[in-house]
Amino acid sequence: MLDFPRWKRVTYWLVTLIAVLAAVPSLSSLAGVQLPSGVPHPMVNLGLDLAGGSRLLLEADASQVRRQRLESMEESVRGRLGNNEPRIRIGDISSRDGNLSFVLDNPAQVDAAREQILPLTTGAGLTGQRDWDIKVVDGNRFILTPTDAGINQAVDHAMETAIEVVRKRIDALGTREPDIRRLGSNRIDVQVPGLKDPEQLIKLLGQTAKLEFKLVDETAPPSDVAQGIVPPGSEIVPCVDAKACRGQGAIAVKRLGGIKGDQLTNAVQTNDQRTNEAVVSITFDQQGGAKFAKLTTENVNKPFAIILDGKVLSAPNINEPILGGSAQISGSFTVDSANQLAIALRSGALPVDLKVVEQRTVGPDLGADSIKKGALAMLIGTTALMTFILITYGRFGAYACAALIVNLLMILGIMAIANTTLTLPGIAGFVLTIGAAVDANVLINERIREERHRGRRVVQAVEMGYKEASRAIFDANITNVIAAVLMFAFGTGPIRGFAVVLMIGIATSVFTAVNMTRMWVAMWLRKARPSDIVL
Amino acid sequence: MKLLKLVPDNTNIHFLKWRVPFYTVSLLLMAASLALVFTKGLNLGVDFVGGQMIRFTFEHSATAPIAPLRDEISALGYGEPTIQEFGKPNQVSVRMRLPEGSEKDPSIAEQMSAKIVATVRAKHPDARLDGNDTVSGKVSGELFSSGMLALGLAMGAISIYIWIRFEWQFGIGALLSLIHDVTLTLGFFALTQLEFDLNIVAALLTLIGYSLNDTIVVYDRIRENLKKYRRMPMPELLDLSVNETLARTIVTSLSMLITLIALLLFGPEVIFGFTAAITLGIFVGTYSSIYMAAPILIWLKVNATSFVPQESDIDRQERLARERG
Numbered sequence: 081m082l083d084f085p086r087w088k089r090v091t092y093w094l095v096t097l098i099a100v101l102a103a104v105p106s107l108s109s110l111a112g113v114q115l116p117s118g119v120p121h122p123m124v125n126l127g128l129d130l131a132g133g134s135r136l137l138l139e140a141d142a143s144q145v146r147r148q149r150l151e152s153m154e155e156s157v158r159g160r161l162g163n164n165e166p167r168i169r170i171g172d173i174s175s176r177d178g179n180l181s182f183v184l185d186n187p188a189q190v191d192a193a194r195e196q197i198l199p200l201t202t203g204a205g206l207t208g209q210r211d212w213d214i215k216v217v218d219g220n221r222f223i224l225t226p227t228d229a230g231i232n233q234a235v236d237h238a239m240e241t242a243i244e245v246v247r248k249r250i251d252a253l254g255t256r257e258p259d260i261r262r263l264g265s266n267r268i269d270v271q272v273p274g275l276k277d278p279e280q281l282i283k284l285l286g287q288t289a290k291l292e293f294k295l296v297d298e299t300a301p302p303s304d305v306a307q308g309i310v311p312p313g314s315e316i317v318p319c320v321d322a323k324a325c326r327g328q329g330a331i332a333v334k335r336l337g338g339i340k341g342d343q344l345t346n347a348v349q350t351n352d353q354r355t356n357e358a359v360v361s362i363t364f365d366q367q368g369g370a371k372f373a374k375l376t377t378e379n380v381n382k383p384f385a386i387i388l389d390g391k392v393l394s395a396p397n398i399n400e401p402i403l404g405g406s407a408q409i410s411g412s413f414t415v416d417s418a419n420q421l422a423i424a425l426r427s428g429a430l431p432v433d434l435k436v437v438e439q440r441t442v443g444p445d446l447g448a449d450s451i452k453k454g455a456l457a458m459l460i461g462t463t464a465l466m467t468f469i470l471i472t473y474g475r476f477g478a479y480a481c482a483a484l485i486v487n488l489l490m491i492l493g494i495m496a497i498a499n500t501t502l503t504l505p506g507i508a509g510f511v512l513t514i515g516a517a518v519d520a521n522v523l524i525n526e527r528i529r530e531e532r533h534r535g536r537r538v539v540q541a542v543e544m545g546y547k548e549a550s551r552a553i554f555d556a557n558i559t560n561v562i563a564a565v566l567m568f569a570f571g572t573g574p575i576r577g578f579a580v581v582l583m584i585g586i587a588t589s590v591f592t593a594v595n596m597t598r599m600w601v602a603m604w605l606r607k608a609r610p611s612d613i614v615l
Numbered sequence: 616m617k618l619l620k621l622v623p624d625n626t627n628i629h630f631l632k633w634r635v636p637f638y639t640v641s642l643l644l645m646a647a648s649l650a651l652v653f654t655k656g657l658n659l660g661v662d663f664v665g666g667q668m669i670r671f672t673f674e675h676s677a678t679a680p681i682a683p684l685r686d687e688i689s690a691l692g693y694g695e696p697t698i699q700e701f702g703k704p705n706q707v708s709v710r711m712r713l714p715e716g717s718e719k720d721p722s723i724a725e726q727m728s729a730k731i732v733a734t735v736r737a738k739h740p741d742a743r744l745d746g747n748d749t750v751s752g753k754v755s756g757e758l759f760s761s762g763m764l765a766l767g768l769a770m771g772a773i774s775i776y777i778w779i780r781f782e783w784q785f786g787i788g789a790l791l792s793l794i795h796d797v798t799l800t801l802g803f804f805a806l807t808q809l810e811f812d813l814n815i816v817a818a819l820l821t822l823i824g825y826s827l828n829d830t831i832v833v834y835d836r837i838r839e840n841l842k843k844y845r846r847m848p849m850p851e852l853l854d855l856s857v858n859e860t861l862a863r864t865i866v867t868s869l870s871m872l873i874t875l876i877a878l879l880l881f882g883p884e885v886i887f888g889f890t891a892a893i894t895l896g897i898f899v900g901t902y903s904s905i906y907m908a909a910p911i912l913i914w915l916k917v918n919a920t921s922f923v924p925q926e927s928d929i930d931r932q933e934r935l936a937r938e939r940g
Contacts, residue, residue: 109857123770129885137754139721139753146893183688236691248706265803276744277744278747279729279733282725282729286722286725333678423838435720435721435722436722436725436749436751437721437750437751437753437754438749438750438751438754439725439728439747439748439749439750440746440748440749441744441746441747442745442746443743443745443746445672445745445746445783446670446672446745446746446885449807450883450885453881453882453883454882454883454886456881457877457878457880457881457882457883458877458878460877460881461873461874461875461876461877461878464873464874464877465870465873465874468869468870468873469870471618471619472618472619472620472621472866473618474618495775504814504883504885504886505814505817505886505889507886508818508821508878508886508889508890508893510679511874511878511890511893512821512825512893514827514874515825515867515870515871515874518867518871519828519863519867519870522866522867522870523832523863523867526860526862526863526866529624529862530859533624536929543929544927544929547927548839550640552831552832552835552836555777555780555831555835556827556828556831556832558776559773559776559777559824559827559828559831560824560827560828561717562772562773562776563769563771563773563820563823563824566765566768566769566772566820567765567769567817567820569765570761570764570768571761571762571813571816571817572757572758572761572762572813573758573813574812574813574814574817575762575765575820577815577818577822578817578821579693579817582824590645614618615618
């Protein structure tokens with residue numbers, strides 16, 4: 081008991097020193113003191129509940145990805161079978177129940193058709209599975225089903241793109257240090273410290289910004305469209321307002337043959353020179369510009385619809401071919417809404433719609449208030465607690481108190497090194513850790529008292545105290561580790577923040593309350609060799 | 616120097632003599648708690664039922680304009696808000712249920728929250744937005760089930776651990792006393808209608824941890840005494856073990872209470888419910904380790920044969936020294 085090997089002493093002090101040093105930057109920033117730059121200063125991050133800011137949880141609709149895949153497959157199949165030699169005529173193509181099915185006019189071409197379609201499917205996932213299943217029933221009906229592996233891959237891809245787009249849009253707002261990460265298969269967690277008013281961000285992220293230019297189907301009389309009747313190959317698209325579509329609530333557009341606005345190089349808010357209206361000027365890249373030129377050249381004097389996120393913004397006539405690769409989007413904008421659309425278009429369209437499923441905002445004033453109060457309560461609490469421990473255990477209590485202070489500093493230091501985030505429940509975790517650390521010393525000291533009572537000599541009583549108590553301390557801490565790990569694995573938000581502090585705190589409190597105090601007690605016993613102790 | 620001694624040495628309180636009345640009281644309290652939870656229900660926060668909780672501070676007034684706020688928000692047509700003072704008299708929380716149709720389109724909830732904030736700001740320029748939690752029905756269900764899952768798994772895993780480290784009877788005893796603690800705390804929340812949110816689940820997990828701490832210390836002593844006094848009747852042995860650890864129990868509980876009371880009195884309002892739950896848990900947990908976890912061992916027929924006595928090094932040295940004379 082009395083011999084503490086030197087390597088052990090050195091290690092203990094070294095570990096303590098490093099951890100305590102690592103806590104200094106966080107403490108000094110809490111006290112408002114600036115450290116000289118140049119020295120490394122790891123910091124504890126403050127959670128949004130303490131620092132203020134907004135958190136958004138966005139969810140993508142995975143079924144939308146499935147739908148989009150069916151749509152693009154339909155287009156590919158038509159294009160492929162209609163343009164390649166030999167031409168394969170098909171009738172009645174439809175997507176229903178999550179499958180795409182069509183019938184060949186000539187059943188003898190089944191093999192040729194399969195050969196044409198097969199390259200449209202590719203491998204997906206690690207198992208070598210393809211992303212579509214092709215089946216032929218009744219001799220001439222093809223059924224194409226997207227496989228789960230293919231869907232998952234598409235969702236993955238869409239989410240990656242979505243995160244990029246979200247990042248670009250948030251950056252465009254000029255906010256600092258947003259934390260954007262994927263959560264589960266179809267969610268994105270966005271944390272923006274310091275953001276007071278998330279409304280603008282929500283509006284911006286809620287906009288898919290899928291821009292399409294489609295030809296208006298002039299053969300459909302407005303009275304039919306109003307009743308929802310359209311010629312085959314066309315679809316009805318609602319208008320943002322009646323003004324956008326010359327007094328109609330919706331217009332019919334050709335489903336295919338339009339172009340998408342995903343080939344933009346730039347989008348800015350400008351004013352229309354003639355009407356002085358706020359508009360968005362867009363510039364296509366070369367490929368998009370060529371497509372746009374072709375569409376406008378072939379359809380001069382016909383109206384085309386500018387569609388944003390499934391709603392018609394406006395449906396102007398093509399007065400002349402637009403060859404330069406730039407165009408204007410009009411549609412009763414204000415300067416603000418035009419600017420927002422420009423940002424959204426610049427950062428690209430979201431591959432899937434994102435919906436806000438959870439939003440939490442904490443005003444910075446409240447956060448600052450919470451920190452102040454939390455710190456004050458900790459100060460009062462620990463002071464009162466240490467007084468109590470001192471008058472209960474005397475010298476041994478003093479060791480326990482010193483261990484407690486080191487423990488608190490160590491937790492802060494480790495959190496800073498690991499760059500973890502301190503949240504409000506985390507402060508409560510601190511309190512529980514204090515409790516656990518104190519309990520360890522109480523167990524030890526009570527045990528020493530008991531052993532002395534039984535007539536053991538000082539050194540033996542101390543040794544027995546530490547030895548017998550450590551069993552209960554071990555079991556109690558392991559159960560807390562179990563609880564903390566489960567909290568971390570299955571909990572969300574506040575529960576996790578709590579669990580992190582608890583896990584670190586359990587480790588440090590065992591180290592300080594058991595090992596450190598033991599070393600101090602041993603050092604004292606060796607030097608003083610007391611024949612009796614006050615306990 | 617004279618040190619403070621809260622518990623005199625060699626206490627000999629017959630805790631176990633009162634086990635039947637205490638069990639009856641515990642069972643009645645548990646039944647009452649369950650009845651309360653099922654009739655009155657828990658005041659579930661937006662974390663678990665979805666909806667909004669928006670907090671404002673009215674910086675230039677002493678009290679919050681609760682009545683006008685209620686009228687202004689009701690006029691928006693989303694239904695009646697629940698408005699409560701929150702911390703100081705000029706701070707309020709406005710709670711709204713999820714708007715209709717938000718199961719299909721979560722953005723409806725978002726729009727409602729934006730409208731309420733805008734309205735309050737327009738009518739009261741000194742209103743400072745302190746916090747806005749909007750949780751859609753989609754997420755709230757998951758938060759609830761993940762919270763309960765964490766709670767259940769923690770209880771199960773801990774019991775299994777105790778079963779492995781001690782004996783199966785101890786595992787069952789610990790589990791029962793945990794169930795007792797959680798039930799009573801839930802009953803407390805049903806009675807007081809304090810808001811039950813995710814933070815409270817963390818508090819429940821904490822108090823489980825604390826109560827177990829207590830239980831394990833007592834169990835550890837029982838195990839030790841079972842090896843030492845092989846012929847002592849169970850009730851006597853349990854009494855002895857509880858008495859021997861009583862000083863530790865009191866000192867530790869008091870230490871926890873000191874820090875928790877500081878947190879209750881001076882800490883931020885946001886964690887008041889959390890701290891209150893743990894404070895209550897200290898009492899319930901301490902009680903249950905003595906009156907639930909220990910006596911149950913009698914019924915589960917724990918006996919000395921479960922543990923083979925082992926002589927510690929020091930005991931052996933002392934015995935040899937004695938034998939040598």
